[in-house]
Amino acid sequence: MKPARRNRLILVLLLVGGVGVAVALMLSAFRENMLYFYPPSQVVSGEAPTGYPFRMGGMVADGSVRHGEGVNVHFQVTDGGASVPVRYEGVLPDLFGEGQGVVVRGRLSADGTFTAEEVLAKHDENYMPPEVADAMKDGKAAQTVSEGGE
Known part of the structure; x- marks a missing residue:
């Protein structure tokens, strides 16, 4: 060659x-860096990995939110068919509440408890920040007073 x-x-x-x-x-x-998303029914059925990070989404189950010492919170995430206990240490978003949509990022432990590192609260298309709602109420009240006073 x-x-x-x-x-x-x-x-x-x-x-x-x-x-x-x-x-x-x-x-x-x-x-x-890829995080998979699982609903609670797939987590309960064993499809989600134990010990590896993933995201789980659903609704916060009614009556399940328990505040512990400091910023420790325990709650259940449900999709209507199954629910998974979640443990979170941190400040919750303002929109977080029972019956509200939520996406949590974290790991599933061997005992079936999901330890969240991040909690994201979801809202629907009708959501309005409290400040805007208050301003609109004040505006309507002022408009009613000015219309009635004329």
Whole structure:
């Protein structure tokens, strides 16, 4: 084999090997940062991984919220068919409440309790921040007074 052809072959093999290593690193990083989403029924049926992070979503079960010492909170997330106990240490979002939608990110322990690292409260399309609702009430009250006073 001529030296020029051998050098080209080596260069092509190095490029292919480098691209292969880069793709393998990207896939590895993507796999580590990907969080799967499971509803409570799939968690209870054993489809969710134990000890690995994932997201779970549903509704906060009525009558299930218990506040412990400090910022410790225990509650149940349900999808209507099954419910999973959740333990969270931190400040809850303002929209959090019983009967409200919630997405929690964390890990499932061997005893079936989900330890949340983050709690996200969901709201519907009719949600209005309290400040805006108060301002609208004040505006309507002022409008009613001005209309009645004329």
